Amino acid sequence: MRKYIFTLLFPFLLLACHSNREKEANVLTVTIEPQRYFLEQIVGDKFQVNTLVPPGSSPETYEPSPSAMIKLGNSRAYFKVGFLGYENVWTGKLAENNPDLKIVDCSVGIEPVYGGHGHHDHSHEAADHSHNQTDAADPHVWSSAKNAVLFSQNMLNAVVELDVENAGLYRANFEKLTQKIAETDSALTRLLKDIPTRSFIVYHPALAYLARDYNLTQHSIEFEGKNPSPAQMKELVDLAKAENIKIVFVQQEFDIKNSEVIAREIGATSHTINPLAYEWDEELIRIAQLLASQEK
Ligand SMILES: [Zn+2]
Structure with missing residues (x-):
């Protein structure tokens, strides 16, 4: 009998837990620290931003542990870099287990560099994982200030969808961020002009x-x-x-x-x-x- 009651209650308990978690979850997760740099400036103190890949680890071979996957699933949204081959492999699993989780591709619209990710591309042999193939897009889009506006714009669009009430604030923050990115771009152009x-x-x-x-x-x-x-x-x-x-x-x-x-x-x-x-x-x-x- 006790077992029977538990079976009846169990779905409700799960539901209760789930909605509680959702109310608490003002957490956004990103793959790497440079993404946190952009996203924090957009959201201010409206969301907490967590970075998935710990310092010293390579995001290209990183796979979250089961507990990290659960934590990630409880975020309001997950911002992936985009062209990271390995990231896309486990993100599929993540989406399957968390159909409500918003997954944002930060590289959408960025013109990819192909074949730059192997050492001068004489070899066309199949590599260990997809990003090393010469025809795969190079994942390191954040290494250019010229990509950073689009990269952050993709974040802004997602944040506005998550919390439309504060859209004005997010857009104003984004304007300030683009100003900063433009200054970085000019500094890079100036420094690298005549080397x-x-x-x-x-x-x-x-x-x-x-x-x-x-x-x-x-x-x-x-x-x-x-x-x-x-x-x-x-x-x-x-x-x-x-x-x-x-x-x-x-x-x-x-x-x-x-x-x-x-x-x-x-x-x-x-x-x-x-x-x-x-x-x-x-x-x-x-x-x-x-x-x-x-x-x-
Ligand atoms: Zn790489």
Whole structure:
């Protein structure tokens, strides 16, 4: 009998829990910290913004644990980056389990860079995961200030749909944000206008959009998501010498040993950068300053 009552009550308990949670949930979740930078400026104190991928992890191989998935499902909305292949794999599951969760693609409308995500694309072999294929869109759209307005506009549209009563506030905040993005864009343009060499090396190719939009050439040490072979290292060293490359960027999430070997070999300086930093504008400007300070 007791069991029977419980069975009857159970759906109601679930319902009660669910609606409670929904009332509490003024939480928005984003994949990476640069997204939190944009979204927080749009929503002010109306929503709390959580970042899914912890510092030091790569968003390209990150998969939320079951408990992180449940927490994410309880958010009002989830803002994915968009072209991250792996993100799209588990987002499918997330949508299935949470049909009411609003999932926002922040890269909608951004003109993708193709094939920039492998180290200079001589190989067309199938790679481990989709974003490494030469025909897949490069996910790092936030590395260019020219993409940042659209990226944030997609966030604004979703936030207005979630809370139309405060639409005016969100639009005003967005205006201020676009102003800030425009200032970052001018700073990057100014810094990168007349630099000694427009090519640079980076361990993981995270700056393809910066390269495209500010007329630079990115070469990556990582080859199709893996450490390079000795032959590939040699090829890169020769290319670096030919192009007079003086800068090697390294990211904390990746193996720096090869980067140091290459830097030494070509007489370049290696610098640690963090394209996943919350301080999106400061980090891009710092990267541009490093490029601008290369010796001739
Ligand atoms: Zn990447």
